Every structure is written in structure tokens, then in C-alpha cells.
Amino acid sequence: MNYAEFLETVGKRARMPAPEAANVVGATLTALAEGIGGGEARHLATQVPEELRGYLYKDVDFAERIDLVEFLNEVGVRAGTNGERTAEGARAVLTTLREVVSAEDSENLESELPSDFRRLFRPVDRSVGA
Structure with a gap:
């Protein structure tokens, strides 16, 4: 997947325009x-x-342990989004990232994060109740 496809996929999943994505x-x-x-x-x-x-990219091996709420707050501040918009965007990014990297690396990534992050690595089924 190239950069444009990555952004397009995130934008569609999160229902946001390309600049916001x-x-x-x-x-x-x-x-x-x-x-x-x-x-x-x-x-x-x-x-x-x-x-x-x-x-x-990181120069250090140290990982700053943050919980899901802190993570979403950090994403929201940096992206200029809030609430559900931030969560939908982060989920779209992490779901797309999961599709781009190898299965082994996806598992390694998820294992490094607190368990509450796992729900962000799965797409939301928007067809339920539609």
C-alpha cells in the first residue's frame, strides 16, 4: 500500500477528508x-x-507506558480532533497499519500495548443496526 492509498483508506474508515486524515x-x-x-x-x-x-522513528528503545485514554488525548491534541472523532481516526489508522505490516509484527505491536488498545486494531462494523 502506498502513501495515497493509506490516507484514502484511513479517510474512508474514519469518514474524514484527506487533510484531516x-x-x-x-x-x-x-x-x-x-x-x-x-x-x-x-x-x-x-x-x-x-x-x-x-x-x-525513535532514537531510544524506551517506551513510555500510556493508557488508552492518554493515547487518545495525545492523538486528539496533535490532530486537532476530539472525542469520538479522535477515536474513530485512531482506529482507522491502527486498523490500516495492521493490514500493512506482517501478521507477526502486528501481533508483536499489540502485545507491547495495554490490552485496552486491542479494540483500536479492529475495524468497526458499521453495517450492524444500519
């Missing part, structure tokens, strides 16, 4: 990199489109 992608990947080890972040960076690699 780009902001949410950058904010989510930056906050994610802070919450995982540097080795894992650098490894993920090798599997995403080149334009996104800088968001995942």
Missing part, C-alpha cells in the same frame, strides 16, 4: 511510537510507506 495519521503514529519500544517502532517503520516512516 493526514493529520490523524501523523498524530496516531507519533503517539504510538512513544508507547512502544524503539526497536519495534523502527521495525514497523520499514513496512509503512516512506512518507510515514518519520512518525515511527
